Amino acid sequence: MNVKDIKNAYKRYARVYDILFGVVLRPGRKQTARALEIQPGGRILEVGVGTGLSLAHYPADAKVTGIDISREMLLKARQRVAREGLGQVEVLLEMDAENMRFASASFDRVVAMYVVSVVPNPARLxxxxxxxxxxxxxIFIVNHFRSRNPVLRFTEQLLSPLSRLAGFRTDLDLEHFLRVTGLEVIEVRRTNLFGYWRLLRCRNASKPTPLATPAAESCAETSPV
Ligand SMILES: C[S@@+](CC[C@H](N)C(=O)[O-])C[C@H]1O[C@@H](n2cnc3c(N)ncnc32)[C@H](O)[C@@H]1O
Structure with missing residues (x-):
């Protein structure tokens, strides 16, 4: 999907997103917030914050920035912040996570939950x-990656309509993704229904990789794993 398609899709989803994906994806959000181990006053950026379902899980003494490309999803997030009095949320901005307007090295933790397989160019993200x-x-990423295990793969196939409903690609290969992005993974945990999604905890290596080349754009390698 390109940016225009994504915006159109989430314009439609905004009203029903919480009903469809609130509870089912909640364990991954809670697990991620707990794993952040952020110091008081630490700065968290969540990209693709959506309707803000994760925001209440962040520590009250953190400083949270959320961005999303969908105005309608963000509106829901802003309503949630006001309704629930989430003082840790400093700002919610409409912004493309593949081209952010923040200065380099602005945040202590950067989080993307259920976003990597939605954006047009995961490597650039x-x-x-x-x-x-x-x-x-x-850097924390929660996403579905193709499993190597045939039994798990079968379960994944059963669950793939759920992913596709949310506009996720279901064929993202973890090893290829890590090779292309150069992410240094500290820990991988399975999360949500049957462990279908994975939480990756990554250390930000000091040297950023150059912006993704067209050849590196496709993280959905087709070779079997
Ligand atoms: C599946 S939803 C996940 C929302 C939220 N993270 C959650 O836990 O439910 C994906 C979100 O990513 C946003 N998104 C997609 N592409 C984006 C981009 N390039 N920049 C910022 N947000 C993006 C969508 O608008 C949508 O809100």
Whole structure:
């Protein structure tokens, strides 16, 4: 999907997103917020913050910035912040996570939950996430990646309509993704229904990779794993 298609898709989803994906994807959001281990006053950026379902899980003494490309999803997030009095949320901005307007090294933690397989160019997204994260800061990604295990693959196939409903690609290969992005993974945990999604905790290596080349754009390698 290109940016225009994504905006159109989430314009439609905004009204029903919480009903469809609120509870089912909640464990991944909670697990991620717990894993951040952020110091008081630490700066968190969540890209693709959507309707803000994760925001209440961040520590009250953190400083959270959220961005999303969909105005309608962000409106829901802003309503949630006001309704729930989420003082840790400093600002919610309409912005493309593949071309962020933040200065380099602005955040201690950068988070993308259920976003990598939605954006047009996952490698570019990661390059940008690394740029805005301070060196030795941490990057957290929750996403579905294709499994190697035939039994798990079968389960994944059963669940893939759920992913596609949210506009996710379901064929993202973890090893290829890590090779292309150069992410340094510290920890991988399975999360949500049957462990279908994975939480990657990554250290921000000091040297960012150059912006993704067209050849590196496709993270959905077709070779079997
Ligand atoms: C599947 S939703 C996930 C929302 C939220 N993270 C959650 O936990 O439910 C994907 C979100 O990514 C946003 N998105 C897609 N492409 C984006 C981009 N290039 N920049 C910023 N946000 C983007 C969509 O608008 C949508 O809100």
């Amino acid at each position: 990661i390059t940008e996430m690394r740029r805005v994260c301070r060196p030795a800061g941490e």
